[in-house]
Amino acid sequence: MPLSLDEVRKVARLARLKLSDAELSRFEGQLGRVLEHMADLAALDTAAVPPTAHALGLSNVMRADEPVESGVQEALLANGPEREGPYLKVPKVIE
């Protein structure tokens, strides 16, 4: 199942990855080969098989909705590349 260069470019866009032309063409070949290997899955009949998202089988883990102090607000903000007071700065989104 070979992948076209345009498809690789589209996936990079979806993944928010800026890739060089060299990277794009390398991934075209490498991803194509990996996807070819995965074609073995298509041959299996799974029409009656439910999907497994999670091996543990726990669902809807609930706890009391009680606010607690995390105590790490400053440490979290300090990791921000650009910050203004208690906010993290990003380029303007809305004109």
Place this chain on the structure above:
Amino acid sequence: MSALTSLSAKDIAAGVRRGDFSAEAVVKSHLDRIAAVDAKVRAYLCVLADSARAAARAVDAKRAAGKALGTLAGVPVALKDNICLAGAQATCGSRILEGYKAPYDATVTERLKAADAVVLGKTNLDEFAMGSSNENSAYFPTKNPWDLARVPGGSSGGSAAAVAARMAALALGSDTGGSIRQPAAFCGLVGLKPTYGAVSRYGLVAFASSLDQIGPLARSIDDAALALSVISGHDPKDSTSAPSPARDYLAESAGDLGGLRLGLPREYLEGGLEPDMQGALESGLDALKARGASVREVSMPHTRYALSVYYVIAPSEASSNLARFDGVRYGARRHGAGGSLLELYEETRGAGFGPEVKRRIMLGTYALSSGYYDAFYLKAQKVRTLIKGDFDAAFKDVDLLVTPTTPSAAFRFGEKTDDPLQMYLSDVFTLPCNLAGVGGVSVPAGKSAQGLPLGLQFMARPGEDHLLLRAARAVEAAGLFSGEPDL
């Protein structure tokens, strides 16, 4: 090398409790050892000498004050650099997290500290735990202490190399498809991936959330059992944490193997094993039988699909988990020429992630994208059900599965870097365990003709990690593996 660096974690804790030596002396001897050999091995991304000394002095002060000391009193532990220690770096082996300081302790870190262990430093890994050789670290590759021309395995290669080279008594790693067991096998250690949910993932930087699990790398079964006892047990901060209480794995892993039924999955051996590995497997099986276990062949017919299923599911989950690294909240940031937010994301991620991480994000994004979701992601989840079904069926007839941990001993640097698929195939024996959510352990069972460690893997029913340790103990006791790396 000081005698203190040769001691097991169990003996260090006992010695510190008795007052035979101080925790400070133990830490000092390990820091000296790091200074002497880590320039060759390069296991550590950062050594926390000051905080380790301070923590050791606190343990000694606690003893002097007459207080009881914890299970791992004064034991120097290395943490893989994707496990958070408050105030310390957590690079995940990536440039994108350069400069990041963990705001809080992972639950495992908190529990190690509560048990009076001392964190020595953060160890190297393949970037975001994606890799089998440590060659994907954005910083430098760690070397295998048994042969510096060979890889230590991955992704917990730094943790494995640190323990094998006596630069830590114990280490924690994470295992998504074999990342604890494979480096343990390559470095001659016990490496345990607990049952999914047995150990909290809170404070572990997520790679593939339905597969990731933290576990110990140790030089003995006793040490792995002690570490697991300390780090396991329910944690309300992890919604995938199993609601089970803390257990004493040291006690639970004692005892003989009378009546224990072992299964040898035919499909793992279909391709034929290298003679050295075949020999290790046979010696291991003899040791198990001598202790009262019975061995029979079992069939797990969907084993051959595990690689494909894994390389759809793990990259899909990774592409989602790694979306958070966008230059807004942490790490490096890079603006685009147009100054837009979209460019900021693309530039930051394009510059910050290395080739393997990009490859997997691309693979996962493709598998989850409109038009391919059913054919790849949903299909892989369905085949995951079949693989899990193989385990359920096998565990009706046997209590444990036994296989080699890896197809061969540690390979040379550069041997598999050109072909991602060849690299992925080195995890073919360890991947199914994560997909099924069961526990697995690697235990040294011999050496290759070149003197490189070889490991055997056991897998057990969910929640029966004590049986993994019990079986591995029989292999350990048979003395099939001995010696230490000459550095």
